[in-house]
Amino acid sequence: MEVVQSHRKSSSNNVIVSILPLYRSAPPLEVRLEDFEFFAIDRLRVLKGISDGLCRGKKPEEMEKLVLDLWKANMRHPQAVEEVNKDIISHFVLRLVYCRTEELRKWFLSMETTLFRHRFRWGSSEAQRALMSEFKLPYKAVSNAEFESLKDKLGQVARSMGQTLAAADAIFYKVPFEEVPDLVAGRRVFIHKGHAYVAINQVVSLVVTQFRSYLSKALILTNRKWTSTIREQEKDRLTPIVEALCTSYLGPDYSQQQEFGEISIKDIDQVAKTSFPLCMRHLFEKVKEDHHLKHGGRMQLGLFLKGVGLKLDDALAFWKAEFAPKVSAERFDKEYAYNIRHNYGREGKRTDYTPYSCQKIISVTPGIGDHHGCPYRHFSEENLRAALVRMGVSSRAVEDVMDKVHNRHYQLACTLTFEAVHGSSCDAGINHPNQYFIDSQRVLQSKNGSVA
Amino acid sequence: MTKEEADNGRDDMVIDVPGQANAVPDGFNANYLRIYYGKLFPHADMFKWMSYGNDGKHPGCDKSYFGRREFSFTLENDIYIRFQSFNSVTELENSIKEKCPFKIDIGPVYSVDPAKRHAYAQSGDNVFTPVERELVFDIDISDYDDVRYCCTGADVCLECWPLMTIAIKVIDTSLRDDFGFNHILWVYSGRRGVHCWVCDGKARRLTNEQRAAIADYFHVYKGNENSQKKISLPGLVLHPFLARSYTEVLKGFFEAKLLPNQNLLASEERYEKILEMIPDASVASELRRRWQENKRASMSKDDINIVRWEQLKSILQSGKQKMQGLRRCVEEIVFSYTYPRLDMEVSRHMNHLLKAPFCVHPKTGRVCVPIDPNNCDEFDPTTVPTLSQLLEELNRGGLRQDAENEWDRTSLGESVAFFRTSFLQPLLKSCKEEIENSYNAKLQQSKNDLSW
Numbered sequence: 001m002e003v004v005q006s007h008r009k010s011s012s013n014n015v016i017v018s019i020l021p022l023y024r025s026a027p028p029l030e031v032r033l034e035d036f037e038f039f040a041i042d043r044l045r046v047l048k049g050i051s052d053g054l055c056r057g058k059k060p061e062e063m064e065k066l067v068l069d070l071w072k073a074n075m076r077h078p079q080a081v082e083e084v085n086k087d088i089i090s091h092f093v094l095r096l097v098y099c100r101t102e103e104l105r106k107w108f109l110s111m112e113t114t115l116f117r118h119r120f121r122w123g124s125s126e127a128q129r130a131l132m133s134e135f136k137l138p139y140k141a142v143s144n145a146e147f148e149s150l151k152d153k154l155g156q157v158a159r160s161m162g163q164t165l166a167a168a169d170a171i172f173y174k175v176p177f178e179e180v181p182d183l184v185a186g187r188r189v190f191i192h193k194g195h196a197y198v199a200i201n202q203v204v205s206l207v208v209t210q211f212r213s214y215l216s217k218a219l220i221l222t223n224r225k226w227t228s229t230i231r232e233q234e235k236d237r238l239t240p241i242v243e244a245l246c247t248s249y250l251g252p253d254y255s256q257q258q259e260f261g262e263i264s265i266k267d268i269d270q271v272a273k274t275s276f277p278l279c280m281r282h283l284f285e286k287v288k289e290d291h292h293l294k295h296g297g298r299m300q301l302g303l304f305l306k307g308v309g310l311k312l313d314d315a316l317a318f319w320k321a322e323f324a325p326k327v328s329a330e331r332f333d334k335e336y337a338y339n340i341r342h343n344y345g346r347e348g349k350r351t352d353y354t355p356y357s358c359q360k361i362i363s364v365t366p367g368i369g370d371h372h373g374c375p376y377r378h379f380s381e382e383n384l385r386a387a388l389v390r391m392g393v394s395s396r397a398v399e400d401v402m403d404k405v406h407n408r409h410y411q412l413a414c415t416l417t418f419e420a421v422h423g424s425s426c427d428a429g430i431n432h433p434n435q436y437f438i439d440s441q442r443v444l445q446s447k448n449g450s451v452a
Numbered sequence: 453m454t455k456e457e458a459d460n461g462r463d464d465m466v467i468d469v470p471g472q473a474n475a476v477p478d479g480f481n482a483n484y485l486r487i488y489y490g491k492l493f494p495h496a497d498m499f500k501w502m503s504y505g506n507d508g509k510h511p512g513c514d515k516s517y518f519g520r521r522e523f524s525f526t527l528e529n530d531i532y533i534r535f536q537s538f539n540s541v542t543e544l545e546n547s548i549k550e551k552c553p554f555k556i557d558i559g560p561v562y563s564v565d566p567a568k569r570h571a572y573a574q575s576g577d578n579v580f581t582p583v584e585r586e587l588v589f590d591i592d593i594s595d596y597d598d599v600r601y602c603c604t605g606a607d608v609c610l611e612c613w614p615l616m617t618i619a620i621k622v623i624d625t626s627l628r629d630d631f632g633f634n635h636i637l638w639v640y641s642g643r644r645g646v647h648c649w650v651c652d653g654k655a656r657r658l659t660n661e662q663r664a665a666i667a668d669y670f671h672v673y674k675g676n677e678n679s680q681k682k683i684s685l686p687g688l689v690l691h692p693f694l695a696r697s698y699t700e701v702l703k704g705f706f707e708a709k710l711l712p713n714q715n716l717l718a719s720e721e722r723y724e725k726i727l728e729m730i731p732d733a734s735v736a737s738e739l740r741r742r743w744q745e746n747k748r749a750s751m752s753k754d755d756i757n758i759v760r761w762e763q764l765k766s767i768l769q770s771g772k773q774k775m776q777g778l779r780r781c782v783e784e785i786v787f788s789y790t791y792p793r794l795d796m797e798v799s800r801h802m803n804h805l806l807k808a809p810f811c812v813h814p815k816t817g818r819v820c821v822p823i824d825p826n827n828c829d830e831f832d833p834t835t836v837p838t839l840s841q842l843l844e845e846l847n848r849g850g851l852r853q854d855a856e857n858e859w860d861r862t863s864l865g866e867s868v869a870f871f872r873t874s875f876l877q878p879l880l881k882s883c884k885e886e887i888e889n890s891y892n893a894k895l896q897q898s899k900n901d902l903s904w
Binding site: 157162181182185192195331369 | 595664665690691694
């Protein structure tokens with residue numbers, strides 16, 4: 001793909017058959033420098049909107065509508081050919097932007113895959129079949145004889161999902177189970193002797209897995225090319241645009257605590273009561289109660305404290321003191337100190353880990369004995385209500401919060417909690433626990449003229 | 453060796469028995485381990501297993517395979533060393549005998565010898581990354597503390613151990629029938645749980661995403677002390693896997709064993725836990741009323757738990773119940789008490805290290821012996837050979853010139869024999885076939901390439 005400075009040649013005469021491009025290779029198009037940036041920004045609005053929707057826990061039907069609306073608003077063009085060009089160009093530009101670190105790649109891969117999944121589903125069945133053959137999926141339709149012998153089990157699976165096995169659904173594909181991990185994970189297919197029996201309407205999963213796998217590898221290759229040649233070659237032209245595109249949309253990562261300086265170990269108890277969001281309050285209470293936290297909890301709380309301004313030495317002292325009733329100082333130094341130092345970038349590959357955002361925390365499912373994750377998502381109603389009351393939320397506000405929770409709007413629930421506790425509004429909404437902390441401290445400082 | 457009697461409950465160790473001099477006091481220490489590793493630990497078998505047929509005898513063998521496997525040792529004083537690798541059985545054996553590790557963990561097979569990992573990048577072409585690893589599962593009985601009243605934490609007895617037995621049955625059947633795996637090794641973890649090693653080639657080559665999908669397929673019990681509803685079985689019917697597990701294993705075990713042995717309905721505290729799981733408050737109240745009235749007198753001679761369970765079932769399963777949530781309530785109760793609770797994190801990642809079979813558990817002195825899934829009802833964790841017991845058995849045998857197969861004269865012999873005949877030999881046979889087929893296929897391929 002060549003980027004031209006001024007005029008724009010008309011695009012190639014290739015007729016694009018399937019409306020949904022697979023982004024296999026950069027097409028031989030020429031793009032104006034301004035379009036390079038504008039197309040990317042429009043697509044980024046779509047991806048960011050998807051990210052937001054997922055974060056707020058929207059149901060699949062809501063997501064379907066959201067994606068369609070986002071696409072229409074940002075990517076539509078009266079001429080089909082122009083729309084496809086913008087689609088392809090914007091995708092490849094964003095590949096450059098998002099190939100550069102593991103976290104960026106993960107995010108981009110996740111959003112593009114979600115986008116692809118929805119666009120595939122709203123395509124016609126011929127378009128879908130065409131795409132399937134483009135992916136060269138070598139799976140055969142199940143023979144009538146085999147279908148008859150498995151009909152009961154297949155019907156059982158359908159009914160377990162609240163569906164029925166209509167005659168039209170009698171087309172099944174037989175694929176090795178490892179090709180359809182999401183269907184297996186959700187127990188949405190019948191598996192026997194290593195084969196999964198996939199209904200025609202589940203074929204989306206097959207296709208999306210292929211798409212995802214391909215894009216994942218492509219991103220790594222793009223990164224290599226970027227670091228080895230492109231970034232240097234384009235340092236006066238594209239590189240500044242690419243680098244700016246990324247940071248302008250991901251928000252602060254709270255890895256450097258700037259605003260309130262440091263907090264020391266003696267401040268923690270106090271600020272925990274006043275300024276911690278519920279997820280961190282819960283972890284904090286549990287570590288005080290149990291004198292232990294499992295790994296997930298240590299990471300979530302530990303990185304949050306780092307973002308809040310707790311220095312490494314104070315962090316080590318804090319965890320050591322809290323664990324002391326169960327863990328001897330020696331054992332602590334052996335088993336836990338290393339990981340804390342690792343989080344602060346003092347060991348191993350010296351990555352300075354960033355505190356988890358709400359999106360990340362919500363996506364985690366705590367297991368037995370765990371206390372991390374988002375309480376608005378995982379607490380039982382009873383426990384959540386009790387926790388909110390303990391935080392000082394009025395009973396009317398608790399109802400509003402619970403309403404958000406029932407609709408799976410976990411971040412909105414947290415925002416309402418913030419507003420109830422602090423008596424002031426939070427227009428931006430809560431996206432990050434450290435943001436909650438900073439906003440809280442700001443409110444308190446302006447009220448009392450002092451921190452906490 | 454002193455004249456103290458070994459604490460093994462062996463009544464024949466009374467005074468005046470000639471074998472008194474052979475008594476080995478219970479314990480776990482470097483001296484005992486040295487003898488264990490010297491005479492009993494099956495180094496050669498572990499090597500053969502980990503080589504998966506790559507013994508150099510066939511031209512298709514990968515001679516580097518064994519050397520790319522990571523082992524980690526935990527030495528006395530909690531010193532932990534990772535990335536140990538060996539190029540031959542002799543190296544493996546000598547290192548174990550010399551270092552005398554208190555625990556040996558097995559990690560993945562990497563792309564290159566772990567000893568050389570620093571020469572390779574984290575990403576790009578020349579990576580140091582896992583390429584093969586068995587599919588593993590870890591089930592720990594302390595995760596069932598909320599449903600067993602006989603023991604807590606690290607303790608285990610014959611009343612609650614059957615929870616592990618049924619976990620083995622459910623998972624083993626599914627791994628074979630649903631996923632088509634054949635080479636599965638179940639191992640006692642030495643204290644309170646079991647590990648499962650799935651060693652088919654297909655399993656070893658699964659990606660992290662595929663492993664996560666399998667773990668999720670098995671993931672039914674969700675929750676910790678903060679959430680209330682831990683098992684949710686929506687849908688009109690159960691998925692065939694769940695239905696089979698219920699009818700073939702869980703229902704029978706719950707009704708005949710767990711319910712009466714743990715007195716799940718005998719007291720108010722315990723039956724409240726079950727009543728809590730019934731979504732219809734009026735049904736729960738009705739049962740509560742009946743049981744409170746019936747506290748002292750029991751109408752029939754049958755166990756009170758069984759009587760009350762029948763009452764509960766007949767109310768919930770009667771045709772009168774229209775409420776959605778009640779449809780699967782009985783199954784949900786049974787599942788929440790008996791369904792396997794896997795440690796998800798262990799199974800998801802290729803680089804997770806897991807304790808090697810035939811290690812000795814430092815806290816109990818028991819050997820991590822294989823468990824026959826076809827006979828798991830017979831397995832008794834309280835009679836698993838201990839380190840001191842084995843040494844005693846060796847003593848009784850007297851000195852022998854040949855050091856081969858010493859385990860045959862001890863209780864360990866049975867376990868090693870089982871390991872060989874039921875697991876290792878069929879596995880190696882299958883690996884050889886795989887190596888041959890793959891080699892022949894490559895030959896064929898190159899012939900095709902050369903032909904016009």
